[in-house]
Amino acid sequence: MSVTRRRFLKLGLTTLAGIGGAMALDGFWRGSAEASEVLTDQKALKAKHWAMVIDSDRLKSAENVQRMIDACHRTHNVPDFGNSKDEIKWMGTETYEHAFPGQENGYLNEGIKEKLFPVLCNHCENPACVRVCPTQATFKRPDGIVAMDYHRCIGCRFCMAACAFGARSFNFRDPRPFIKQVNPDFPTRTKGVVEKCNFCVERLEKGLPPACVEASNGALIFGDLDDPNSEVRQVLATHYSIRRKPELGTEPSVYYLIGGGEEHA
Amino acid sequence: MYKGGRIIAGLLLFACLALMPFLINIGKAAAKPSPQVNTPFIQQLTTQTCVESAAFMKTEHMQLLNQWRDAALRDGKTVYVNSQGQSFPISLENSCLKCHSNPQQFCNTCHTYAAVKPYCWDCHNQGGTRQ
Ligand code: SF4
Ligand code: SF4
DSSP states (O other): OOOOHHHHHHHHHHHHHHHHHHHHHHHHHHTSOTTOEEEOOTTOOOOSSEEEEEEGGGOOSHHHHHHHHHHHHHHTTOOOOSSTTTOOOSEEEEEHHHHSTTSOOTTOOHHHHHOEEEEEOOOOSSOHHHHHOTTSOEEEOTTSOEEEOTTTOOOOOHHHHHOTTOOOEEOOSOOGGGOSSOOTTSOOOOTTOEEOOOTTHHHHTTTOOOHHHHTTTTSEEEEETTOTTSHHHHHHHHSOEEOSSGGGSOOOSEEEEOSOOOOOO | OTTHHHHHHHHHHHHHHHHHHHHHTTTOOOOOOOOOOOOHHHHHOSSOOOSSOHHHHHHHHHHHHHHHHHHHHHHOOOEEEOTTSOEEEOOIIIIIHHHOOOTTTTHHHHHHHTTOOOOGGGTSOSSOOOO
């Protein structure tokens, strides 16, 4: 009895399919170690919606603000290129007129007109940067933090165009030689990626408050906007607050207390 | 054959050029990579094992690193519990490089052999604070 052509083809194809299937399954199973799992650190601070309140009355001088910026930039290995063209900043400063355009007028009190307000990524509830990022390198976490995965950033800078707050900077050059003192516990960035404030997610995960909050002497209040008993909610409930460019609908999570002079609780 | 001699000479020349890399390297096998694991930190360990078995790490470390990255960055999961139930911080600086403080003699040996160029060190610092 000889093997018919039809039977030969059938047998051949079944064998090939079997081998292919086994290889695919093998690859699939080996993809993860059996019985391993990933957990959240027990020390981690948790929230449904992280938010920040900046009490501008408590920031009496430019040094107060600079101390916070330095703390942030030291913690996160932010380079200093020494020129504004290449500048990278996670936290910066703006005048009232530039931070809150449309809310200025010609007769603003001198204190407010001259004051430099700290500005940073607003961790918007409706972030424009996330919508435009083609690689999901920028994404919004369930706790409200707009985070970045620098591994995925292709440097297209769509996010910089989309963000109306100037919160993002681009690494035109290798930042490493321009970091005065490298914090070995946090990575640096590389040429060709965008970077911005991460609400100190790496510190929250270890149970620590953000670096700027720690350096602010109480001028910055950080907490869960979804928790009515949190300090941010209590401060917002008892003080008049504004946000940057609310008309754009991105719903910033950074609030500013302006004027009034009275200190919060 | 019209201009047969030239064609054959040309073909021979081409064959020589194409085979050149093989001919030159005949008998010169590249040394087998030998990654070094005798760093001071590893020597102090009572049981000298990685987060998973050496066999698993050899074949799957890249998948594991991808899982670690996504777990830590996207889901805020920063603790890895291995198949033996031991836990480790998910961190290149504070887990991997704490032991493998010699990436030049460890990571690079195999990667160079396989002509793979990892760019981890472009951003990640070699050796965080020992915790
Ligand atoms: S401030 Fe800009 S970078 Fe930050 S979340 Fe909003 S749109 Fe994105
Ligand atoms: S520059 Fe990077 S983060 Fe920004 S949109 Fe492009 S890929 Fe996304």
